[in-house]
Amino acid sequence: QISEAEVALFSVSSYACQRRTTLDNHNSNLTDALSLLAENAELNNEDGRGVAFRRAAALLKALPTQVISMSQLRGLPCLGEHSLRVIKDVLENGVSSEVESTKQSKRYKALKILTGIFGVGAKTADRWIRAGIYNLEQLRHSGQTLNRAQKAGLEHYDDLNEPVTKAEADAIGEIVQKAVDSVLTGSQVALSGGFRRGKLTGHDVDFLITHPEEGKEVGLMPKVVAWLESQGFLLYQKTTRNSYLESKDGPARPASNMDRFERCFSIFKLTKGKEQENTDQQLRELSKNYQMEAASHKIWRAVRVDLVVSPISQFAFAVLGWTGSKLFERELRRWAGHEKNMSLSSHALFDNTQNKYLRATSEEEIFAYLGLEYIPPSERNA
Template sequence: MALVPLKRRRRAPSPPAGPPDTGRFPAVVLCLVEKRMGASRRAFLTQLARAKGFRVDRAYSAAVTHVVSEQNSGNEVARWLEQQQEECGAGGDPALLDISWFTESMGAGRPVEIEGDGKCWGLGRVRVSWVPGTDPPPTPLPSSSSRCPTGGDSALSQEALETLAEEAGFSGSEGRSLAFTRAASVLKALPGQLSALEEGQALGSGLSLSLGQDVLEDGVSVEVERVKLSERYRTMKLFTKIFGVGVRTASRWYQEGIRTLVDLQERNTKLTRQQQAGLQHYEDLNTPVERGEAESIGRMVQEAVQRFLPGASVTLAGGFRRGKPRGHDVDLLLTHPEAGREAGLLSAVCLSPHQGLILYQHSQENSFALHEGPEPPGGRDVLDRFERCFSIFRLEVQGRPGAARGWKAVRVDLVVAPVGQFPFALLGWTGSRHFERELRRFAGHERKMVLNSHTLYDTRLNLFLPAASEEEIFQHLGLEYVPPTQRNA
């Protein structure tokens, strides 16, 4: 049977001319650059802006004060503006802005202030828009050593899917969240763009075809934009970034009418000690940790470990072991080559001369017993029962630009693994979370084994399979060894 090509989705028509009135903000006239934005997304954003009281002109004119672009460099938009002025004969000196300014303005319900000389707009202290005539600073890309590098054209689609996954998680829909997460991972792994015939299969059965087409063709959808601008999503995202606050707590606060960090303080909301520390150091804990900072903390802990137990080791895990230049926290695995010698090691580290640099700490004992047998497959948080210390370190950062007080708070997890379980702990704590989930799913479905951060158990042989390294774990599973730098998808 011959394949019948799918009909291409009709592109949205160009947005109609702007309303005759000047809207709620007469001094602001927007023009959206269609290049790389797409006609359908441009039409949707135009409709959204007008609903918020903004005036949006269909074409560039002398009245335009703000030119908004997406996925274009400063030089590209500057050339576009020159071409428009030549064709339309329009003058003016509009601000050339990144789409992030538009998104923030829609969320605020008003034009947000443009920083500096009126020609650039910064989002917080991290991401800054470009200035006309220059190229924007490069966006960090996945490690070049990744087995499946991300194509630049699909980055926006990945972000959209990850937003939907996050929102589904906030709503308690774990299955839907996982479907979006897997779809984003598929896009990350592909070397090029998908065709219309491939997109439904590639995104997976958990997503609708229409949503998949929107995301893949335009990098966004109406649903994604609504999620980003919804009060609940923005509030849940704010609260779940507090150390010690999960989805349930954040949702309860939202239902109580709490919307900001200031609200939490003014209402004297009851907080755990961990949440109090998270709120106190909120800004620092949501600032990326650089690799050099993580390595510095690793050396600090190594010194304390060696003083108490010579021969013990400290291994940097998590995203930094996968080759990432920055992360949200620092994961350190502690062990000793002689079984049982690691006992008491964690307490010694926390009571070392560096203890004065620990702003917060909460320890839990090892609750894993090998004779109990394997547990059902699941995520790291469910299966990991090592002795560990959740802590916040005070890291000295003198000489760093912007570090006026000379230090910053950094989240650090210290995990003690007996030497016999260390390879499994190293595999589990290296991640990524999605890689680990899929690896454990493969072990269960294809090999009838249970893999967690402590052991590998063969259910057919009723036998625990020992391993002295990560490579041996992959051998037991009948898989080619995947280096840490290739586990980012």
């Protein structure tokens, strides 16, 4: 029995962007439960509930040790009534009954399967479920029309639901660098997203592209895409134009948190590496079954890749905005708005008090403008 006095007490800042959150999570039993409920809320278009669970999970990720008693959580921010109930359930019973029943539910399972298709969001999945579609087999036979992204998503379903490794991300990075070098010398490629935060796997690979001379990056994306296409590296791509215009009146209220960079959502065809090929070779030798042999013959796999082109003048903001985590980004923007009367996006920082844009060439400068201690990427895993 542990007495109250022996239990570690924590003191934690309320905004995730004020905290250091490494990948070393001492409370994954709790954060897994809360993340699943957050995901379920998001899949049901209950964004408010989703954020509340995400914030609670992020707070627990930042604690230096494992929580063993509810008394340790007294006075901590970000833990709402519902989250506390879930935590209590896990601490007392090992599992949360709400999480268990969610996982078992037909709707949750279907939402997971259907939104696992690239190009399918919560709204489309909901529409399909209401039409009696709960799995891929039913979808294939339903006669529903799929757009180009969804068709590609369905075709490469297994590959795209297999986590991308750091080695694969690096291999794709080399290809992107080669593409960029051959269309515009001096261009720079930076790995962003989860891999920049030190994650070992991800659901995709995110890259930012820029050129040290402002303006040279204009029109770069279509050229990069054309090069990648000519080399047979793309299974799918959709490029959207840059629609960002800085105004002297400050940032227009964006329709969403989506940024307006020239962007390419793609699916890469990545040839498997030497190690993988050897495994395939062994598999082929071992397999007597023809189908297994056919599968093992596949020497490439599909990987989701996001490419974003940023002018050098916005690059520091783009890097900060694209490194994540999603909650860390959300909290940075909330901090900027609520605590500093500033508007932060992946393009710029606008000070509403001074009525002017604040220029920066590094992430460190942006944290300084925001009055925040600098948090390196590896500690932004909120």
